[in-house]
Amino acid sequence: MSSSCRFDGCTVDETGVCALERAPLNCSNRISNEAAGATSADAQDGDEALSGFGDRLGAPVLDQPRGASAFTSSQTLGLADLNALMATRYVKVVGILGDPESGKTACLASLYLLVSHAKLEGWSFADSKSLAAFEDIARGARDWNKGKAPEQMTVHTELADDHGPGFLHLRLVRRSDGRRVDLALPDIPGEWTQALVNSAQSDRLDFMKSAETIWIVLDGRSLADIEKRHGLIARVGQLARRLDTMLDGRAFRLLVVVTHQDLHVLDPNVAHRLQAELARHGAEAEIVGVAPFSDKPNEVPAGFGIADLINLTAGKQPDRPIFWRSTEPAESSRAYLKHRRDR
Numbered sequence: 331m332s333s334s335c336r337f338d339g340c341t342v343d344e345t346g347v348c349a350l351e352r353a354p355l356n357c358s359n360r361i362s363n364e365a366a367g368a369t370s371a372d373a374q375d376g377d378e379a380l381s382g383f384g385d386r387l388g389a390p391v392l393d394q395p396r397g398a399s400a401f402t403s404s405q406t407l408g409l410a411d412l413n414a415l416m417a418t419r420y421v422k423v424v425g426i427l428g429d430p431e432s433g434k435t436a437c438l439a440s441l442y443l444l445v446s447h448a449k450l451e452g453w454s455f456a457d458s459k460s461l462a463a464f465e466d467i468a469r470g471a472r473d474w475n476k477g478k479a480p481e482q483m484t485v486h487t488e489l490a491d492d493h494g495p496g497f498l499h500l501r502l503v504r505r506s507d508g509r510r511v512d513l514a515l516p517d518i519p520g521e522w523t524q525a526l527v528n529s530a531q532s533d534r535l536d537f538m539k540s541a542e543t544i545w546i547v548l549d550g551r552s553l554a555d556i557e558k559r560h561g562l563i564a565r566v567g568q569l570a571r572r573l574d575t576m577l578d579g580r581a582f583r584l585l586v587v588v589t590h591q592d593l594h595v596l597d598p599n600v601a602h603r604l605q606a607e608l609a610r611h612g613a614e615a616e617i618v619g620v621a622p623f624s625d626k627p628n629e630v631p632a633g634f635g636i637a638d639l640i641n642l643t644a645g646k647q648p649d650r651p652i653f654w655r656s657t658e659p660a661e662s663s664r665a666y667l668k669h670r671r672d673r
C-alpha cells in the first residue's frame with residue numbers, strides 16, 4: 331500500500347499507475363480523494379465493477395469452516411450450553427448444595443488450582459469449556475450478590491427469570507485406566523440451598539434432576555462447634571428429605587463434603603450422628619473431609635481431600651432400585667395377578 335492510497339498493494343506513488351487501473355485522480359481509494367470519493371465513484375460505473383472485484387483481491391477463497399466451539403470460553407455454561415454439550419458426549423452433572431460460606435466455591439477453586447498444576451492425585455486435565463470462569467473463581471473475582479447470579483452469567487444463560495445456574499466444565503483423564511470424565515459443576519449461591527430447606531423453593535434447582543452425584547457442602551467449623559452442630563445436622567436431614575421429594579425417587583449418589591479440615595478434623599462421632607440423621611430421613615451418604623484451602627499448610631496441605639471427592643464423584647453410579655423384584659412363581663399360581671392384589 332502506498333502512503334496516498336488505502337488499497338493494499340497499490341504502488342501509485344512509485345509508478346503513477348493505479349492498481350485498479352483507474353485514473354489516479356478519481357480513484358476513491360486515494361487518501362487525498364476521500365472526500366470526493368463518493369461523487370467520483372458515482373460517476374465511474376465501470377470502475378465500480380472493478381472496485382468490487384478489487385475488494386475481494388487477497389481475501390480467502392473459501393469461508394472458514396464453522397467447527398469452533400459454540401461456547402464463549404470466558405463464562406460459565408448456561409443450561410442451553412450444557413444441554414448442547416450433553417448431546418455430544420456423556421457429562422456427569424454434579425449438584426452442589428450448601429449454606430453460604432460453607433466452602434462450595436472454595437472446593438471448585440481448589441479443584442481447578444490442583445488440576446491446573448498437575449497436582450490432583452490420579453487425574454490429569456484434558457479440557458475445559460469454561461477456563462476463564464474457573465480463573466475468575468480462583469482469583470476470587472466472581473461474587474454472588476445476596477443469592478443473585480452475577481450479571482455476566484445471567485446474560486449468558488439468557489433465562490427469563492435471571493436465576494439460572496452457571497456451570498463449570500472440566501474434562502479429566504484418570505491416570506490408572508485413561509478413562510475420560512466430563513464434569514459439569516455448578517457454582518450457585520448458598521441462598522438457594524437455604525430457600526430449598528426453608529421453603530421448598532426448588533424451581534431454579536431443576537437441573538439437579540440430571541445430577542448423578544450431589545454434594546452437600548458443610549462448614550467444618552460449624553460442625554465442630556457444639557452450639558451450631560445440632561442445628562446443622564438437623565438441617566442436613568431436612569435437606570435430604572427435600573431432595574428426595576424434589577428428585578422424585580431418582581437414584582443419585584449423596585456426598586457430604588465437610589470443609590475446613592485444616593482447622594477441625596471431623597470427629598467420627600459427629601460423622602456417625604450425621605449418618606444416623608440422614609438414615610432417619612431415608613437417605614444414605616458418604617462423608618468426605620476436605621480442606622480446599624489451608625491455614626495450616628504444614629499440617630494439612632491445601633487441596634486435602636479434593637482428589638477423594640473427585641474419585642467418589644466420578645466413580646460408578648449408585649445402584650438403581652430394583653424395578654420389579656423377581657419372585658419364583660409357585661407352581662400354577664398366577665404371579666402377576668397375585669402381585670397386583672398384594673399392593
Ligand SMILES: Nc1nc2c(ncn2[C@@H]2O[C@H](COP(=O)(O)OP(=O)(O)O)[C@@H](O)[C@H]2O)c(=O)[nH]1
Nearest residue numbers: 430431432433434435436589590621622623625
Ligand atoms: N482455611 C480454610 N478456609 C476455607 C476452607 N474452605 C473454605 N474456606 C474459606 O471460607 C470462605 C468461604 O468459602 P466459599 O467457598 O466462598 O463459600 P461458599 O459461599 O460456600 O461458596 C472463603 O474465604 C474460603 O477461602 C478450608 O477448608 N479451610
Ligand SMILES: [Mg+2]
Nearest residue numbers: 434435518519
Ligand atoms: Mg460461593
